[in-house]
Amino acid sequence: MNKCQGCGVLTDNDLCERCFRIKNYNEYKKVDITSEKFIDILKNISNNDLVILVVDLLNIPESFDDIKKYLKSNIILVLTKYDLIPFNNEPKIIEYFNRYELNTIATVVISSKKNYHLDYLYELIIQNKTSNKVYFIGYTNAGKSSLINKLIYNYTTSKSLITTSFMPNTTVDTISVLLNDFILIDTPGLINKYDIVNYLDFKSLKKLVCKRKIRPISYQIKGKQYINIDKFASLKIENNNIIIYMPENININRLYKKVNNNLYSVSLKIEKTCDLVIPGLGFIKIMKPGNITCNIISGVKIFCRDSII
Numbered sequence: 001m002n003k004c005q006g007c008g009v010l011t012d013n014d015l016c017e018r019c020f021r022i023k024n025y026n027e028y029k030k031v032d033i034t035s036e037k038f039i040d041i042l043k044n045i046s047n048n049d050l051v052i053l054v055v056d057l058l059n060i061p062e063s064f065d066d067i068k069k070y071l072k073s074n075i076i077l078v079l080t081k082y083d084l085i086p087f088n089n090e091p092k093i094i095e096y097f098n099r100y101e102l103n104t105i106a107t108v109v110i111s112s113k114k115n116y117h118l119d120y121l122y123e124l125i126i127q128n129k130t131s132n133k134v135y136f137i138g139y140t141n142a143g144k145s146s147l148i149n150k151l152i153y154n155y156t157t158s159k160s161l162i163t164t165s166f167m168p169n170t171t172v173d174t175i176s177v178l179l180n181d182f183i184l185i186d187t188p189g190l191i192n193k194y195d196i197v198n199y200l201d202f203k204s205l206k207k208l209v210c211k212r213k214i215r216p217i218s219y220q221i222k223g224k225q226y227i228n229i230d231k232f233a234s235l236k237i238e239n240n241n242i243i244i245y246m247p248e249n250i251n252i253n254r255l256y257k258k259v260n261n262n263l264y265s266v267s268l269k270i271e272k273t274c275d276l277v278i279p280g281l282g283f284i285k286i287m288k289p290g291n292i293t294c295n296i297i298s299g300v301k302i303f304c305r306d307s308i309i
């Protein structure tokens with residue numbers, strides 16, 4: 001048995017059946033893995049090995065406590081999918097991440113898709129690696145495998161590709177790839193069990209895929225109004241201004257009276273301007289204090305954070 005080059009699972013061939021089907025037929029199959037496997041991998045990273053923590057700028061986790069708990073190595077924080085976000089104040093974005101108190105030696109904003117800042121990141125890796133291993137960690141779907149593929153494509157003559165997809169848990173086990181004289185190690189990634197991706201079928205998951213830069217949608221809300229976000233969520237808001245940052249295929253509309261749905265209801269008291277985050281879906285900037293009722297698919301945990309823009 002050897003490891004599948006696409007996802008790390010044990011297989012008799014170079015590529016397992018699932019990766020073969022994703023690559024050749026665009027056919028996806030969801031696999032269930034747990035965070036325990038990833039935590040075991042984290043615990044086994046030596047303090048000497050450099051770690052690249054990959055964060056999706058569109059899906060920033062509420063905290064990094066799990067990662068901080070198990071990881072003692074130096075971290076290069078990589079904020080990716082910059083091509084998708086409609087704000088371009090890089091110093092401000094980088095400064096925003098100070099609040100997480102990660103053990104970072106550098107922070108860089110990149111886009112694997114647009115090859116943005118990959119040269120800079122490559123230099124940082126070369127300068128800061130203290131062993132021949134560099135681990136890529138973060139939440140599932142953050143863009144770890146895409147980043148490794150881009151580094152291999154840019155800086156080696158190798159053609160091997162790790163499987164990437166918009167489905168969670170594409171990478172199943174560690175995958176090692178050689179980047180000249182050192183090894184890049186891809187990992188499955190931590191699962192946020194409160195992320196909406198865990199509760200959607202294939203068709204809905206496809207809607208979450210963001211193909212181009214997000215176009216924010218603003219609403220001035222006078223009196224009591226309802227904002228419907230596809231079948232996924234609905235907000236009851238009074239006298240406020242909001243800006244919605246979500247993928248273009250999500251259907252968003254405003255209603256003046258309530259429609260029945262079987263979503264789970266959460267009441268929020270907003271004290272100051274903040275972002276209301278729906279993990280995996282996007283976020284809504286709420287400009288004024290007030291009460292908001294959010295109806296959401298049961299199991300998804302929304303949260304408020306200081307506004308990033």
Ligand SMILES: Nc1nc2c(ncn2[C@@H]2O[C@H](COP(=O)(O)OP(=O)(O)O)[C@@H](O)[C@H]2O)c(=O)[nH]1
Pocket residue numbers: 080081082083084110111112113114139140141142143144145146147163164165166167169170171188189210211
């Ligand atoms: N627009 C954009 N999409 C990206 C970027 N990096 C990754 N993605 C997409 O994000 C999804 C998850 O990527 P993947 O590399 O499989 O994430 P992983 O689970 O962390 O390995 C895929 O649909 C990728 O095409 C990026 O820089 N820009």
Ligand SMILES: [Mg+2]
Pocket residue numbers: 144145146163164170171186187188
């Ligand atoms: Mg992956």
